[in-house]
């Protein structure tokens with residue numbers, strides 16, 4: 001079974017004060033974008049995991065891997081043996097703030113569910129996803145959604161139009177817990193429940209990319225910039241190339257620049273490359289759907 005799951009950009013990320021459980025209450029607006037992880041699940045009496053892609057060597061292949069954890073959690077919930085080999089073809093930057101590991105977990109849940117015929121409901125898969133990580137439920141549903149709680153309680157957000165992004169990727173990732181710790185030190189968050197940005201929600205409803213660009217907001221950005229100050233230059237170069245809005249995605253360090261069109265996204269990406277302010281650049285569009293089956297093992301083998 002082969003399943004594809006998308007990366008995300010947090011168009012808005014409002015972060016409240018750290019709770020007793022160590023997590024922060026969020027009001028985030030996720031958009032799923034067209035960078036994908038592909039997870040292939042094959043029945044095997046020698047369970048294991050292999051990884052391919054440009055940053056494959058940075059991904060753990062032991063039991064800490066989120067995709068393996070997802071397979072084990074599903075097997076336990078369904079009462080089956082986790083006799084599966086997983087292959088991850090990574091298209092999302094590792095530790096980049098775009099939820100690549102979460103996409104792997106979501107894809108592994110859907111692939112193993114199909115392989116084992118567990119018959120889990122969508123809500124059961126979402127619950128298992130939330131146990132694995134705050135961003136996993138969104139990788140299952142995709143499109144545009146508001147995330148509350150730890151980011152795992154989703155409601156669909158009205159959004160019109162297609163959005164084109166230029167992404168500035170860094171070789172050196174940022175640790176999500178460390179970015180939240182730095183946020184605690186320098187800002188701390190406000191008391192009470194954070195709310196999604198009204199201007200952003202309105203801009204998405206009207207499908208106005210200029211207004212969406214102007215409303216992009218990330219409370220974690222100052223913390224990410226504290227830990228990786230060179231990202232300021234990446235933001236400035238993208239802005240000067242005419243981006244409608246620029247921000248650090250989630251916990252960073254990937255910089256997301258909203259462009260006017262697909263062609264303009266290529267121009268902004270080229271400006272980041274020329275200025276040497278990103279180790280790699282990619283273009284992507286959103287919103288796109290969540291984790292879905294793209295082939296069975298028979299079709300996969302047929303392709304050689």
Ligand SMILES: C[C@](O)(CO)[C@H](O)COP(=O)(O)OP(=O)(O)OC[C@H]1O[C@@H](n2ccc(N)nc2=O)[C@H](O)[C@@H]1O
Nearest residue numbers: 022023024026133134135136150151176177180250251
């Ligand atoms: C930055 C975001 O990507 C924005 O969507 C997410 O908040 C992070 O989601 P994630 O990587 O799936 O995070 P998890 O695996 O659930 O948590 C990793 C760590 O991030 C911190 N964390 C995460 C989510 C949250 N609402 N508050 C937090 O403080 C905690 O230190 C936690 O131990």
Ligand SMILES: Nc1ncnc2c1ncn2[C@@H]1O[C@H](COP(=O)(O)OP(=O)(O)OP(=O)(O)O)[C@@H](O)[C@H]1O
Nearest residue numbers: 065066094095096097098099100101102104135176
């Ligand atoms: N399948 C996986 N792919 C990548 N990293 C994984 C995976 N499983 C566990 N990890 C570990 O998790 C860390 C964060 O990985 P990930 O690529 O999901 O970060 P991220 O995109 O910044 O996450 P988020 O945006 O959800 O905070 C990695 O540095 C790695 O040690």
